[in-house]
Amino acid sequence: MRPKGKTGTRKKILDTALEMFSLYGYKGSSIRLIAKKVGIRESSVYSHFKSKAEILNALITEYKSRKVSAEIISDKILDYIDKPEIFMKKFCEKIFEQWNTPYERRMMRLFLIEQFAEREGTEISLTSFLKEIRDVWEFVFGQMIKFKLIKKTDPSLLANEFTSVLFIIRFEYLTDEKGENLDKALKLANKHAGFFWKAIRK
Amino acid sequence: MRPKGKTGTRKKILDTALEMFSLYGYKGSSIRLIAKKVGIRESSVYSHFKSKAEILNALITEYKSRKVSAEIISDKILDYIDKPEIFMKKFCEKIFEQWNTPYERRMMRLFLIEQFAEREGTEISLTSFLKEIRDVWEFVFGQMIKFKLIKKTDPSLLANEFTSVLFIIRFEYLTDEKGENLDKALKLANKHAGFFWKAIRK
DNA sequence: GTCTATAAGGAGATAGAC
DNA sequence: GTCTATCTCCTTATAGAC
Numbered sequence: 001m002r003p004k005g006k007t008g009t010r011k012k013i014l015d016t017a018l019e020m021f022s023l024y025g026y027k028g029s030s031i032r033l034i035a036k037k038v039g040i041r042e043s044s045v046y047s048h049f050k051s052k053a054e055i056l057n058a059l060i061t062e063y064k065s066r067k068v069s070a071e072i073i074s075d076k077i078l079d080y081i082d083k084p085e086i087f088m089k090k091f092c093e094k095i096f097e098q099w100n101t102p103y104e105r106r107m108m109r110l111f112l113i114e115q116f117a118e119r120e121g122t123e124i125s126l127t128s129f130l131k132e133i134r135d136v137w138e139f140v141f142g143q144m145i146k147f148k149l150i151k152k153t154d155p156s157l158l159a160n161e162f163t164s165v166l167f168i169i170r171f172e173y174l175t176d177e178k179g180e181n182l183d184k185a186l187k188l189a190n191k192h193a194g195f196f197w198k199a200i201r202k
Numbered sequence: 203m204r205p206k207g208k209t210g211t212r213k214k215i216l217d218t219a220l221e222m223f224s225l226y227g228y229k230g231s232s233i234r235l236i237a238k239k240v241g242i243r244e245s246s247v248y249s250h251f252k253s254k255a256e257i258l259n260a261l262i263t264e265y266k267s268r269k270v271s272a273e274i275i276s277d278k279i280l281d282y283i284d285k286p287e288i289f290m291k292k293f294c295e296k297i298f299e300q301w302n303t304p305y306e307r308r309m310m311r312l313f314l315i316e317q318f319a320e321r322e323g324t325e326i327s328l329t330s331f332l333k334e335i336r337d338v339w340e341f342v343f344g345q346m347i348k349f350k351l352i353k354k355t356d357p358s359l360l361a362n363e364f365t366s367v368l369f370i371i372r373f374e375y376l377t378d379e380k381g382e383n384l385d386k387a388l389k390l391a392n393k394h395a396g397f398f399w400k401a402i403r404k
Numbered sequence: 405g406t407c408t409a410t411a412a413g414g415a416g417a418t419a420g421a422c
Numbered sequence: 423g424t425c426t427a428t429c430t431c432c433t434t435a436t437a438g439a440c
Contacts, residue, residue: 027226027230043424113315116224116311
């Protein structure tokens with residue numbers, strides 16, 4: 001019942017490569033060491049990927065194919081759309097939990113590390129990271145204004161203001177690999193949502 | 203009248219190394235290429251630094267020994283301390299101009315790229331970057347509250363809220379090496395200061 | 405301080421047996 | 423798919439002449 005031609009090695013290579021890339025950078029990680037960690041020889045890696053660059057590309061393409069923050073909004077918290085403060089706080093809880101998975105943490109680190117290096121094919125940029133969640137919130141704030149729940153203000157400005165602080169909190173808690181500081185991050189996010197609510201309420 | 207034993211080569215090496223490190227990362231930059239760009243042989247580099255790691259360390263130590271955002275505050279804009287909105291906007295102008303120099307841009311990129319790699323000796327962290335300017339603003343907001351210019355709120359929360367957005371703007375305009383988008387960044391910062399002022403004024 | 409020459413090892417990648 | 427063996431190139435770093 002395995003996917004055709006797969007022993008799970010491909011996934012192991014991807015997982016290990018992501019871990020190493022996110023710690024030592026693309027250049028700083030060698031096929032040699034990745035193979036060793038996976039438990040195979042270097043040459044076997046080339047049965048799954050034709051080059052080192054293809055491993056990186058696979059990681060990024062697979063990451064980009066996933067959409068999540070929109071799902072969070074359409075989750076249970078939509079019940080609270082008419083109570084903006086609670087809505088924002090619930091959203092923070094959800095998104096920080098999601099951001100705290102090893103996969104998300106490593107991917108974010110990989111993007112931060114590699115965004116400046118010129119590369120063929122795959123584009124890596126911080127903006128693309130910020131954009132997704134910002135767009136969601138631009139829509140949300142637009143709705144809140146429409147239903148007169150908050151002061152009339154440019155929704156894109158609000159989205160920028162609200163999400164920027166979340167990202168800074170995220171960045172600051174990115175260095176601990178184990179993600180043990182979720183509580184601290186959540187507390188900060190909560191205070192932020194509280195402050196922000198006071199700034200935008202009627 | 204040169205500093206003893208210096209032909210300027212040491213500085214050239216540092217400048218070139220910073221440029222390369224900030225573009226390709228520490229691992230991705232080779233002594234070979236740095237030497238070539240400087241116009242000397244690889245081996246000559248070792249007359250100035252005993253290892254590649256020492257070049258990185260020198261860059262970071264020299265950067266850390268410089269303090270600037272405090273100077274900005276104590277500059278002319280202090281005249282506007284009693285007009286918080288203008289004060290914030292003037293500060294944004296000054297700090298973004300400063301951040302826009304090639305040196306500052308490269309250093310910031312270097313920190314972003316290398317902060318996760320484990321390293322002996324020199325510590326590189328994003329938080330240390332954020333802290334300096336945040337501390338300045340915690341003090342400033344504290345004063346504004348004392349003189350009843352703004353609503354009474356936790357100054358450290360205010361500092362975090364105000365500076366986080368500035369940093370996100372900074373990050374987003376970090377990819378263009380030439381810094382041609384200063385105007386765009388300034389416009390965003392200005393809108394931010396405007397929004398923020400409405401949020402904190404009495 | 406800079407050069408030539410060279411050491412010693414690590415890198416990505418391929419050929420061909422099983 | 424995985425292995426051994428190997429190629430070729432690049433890496434940091436040192437020795438010693440000028």
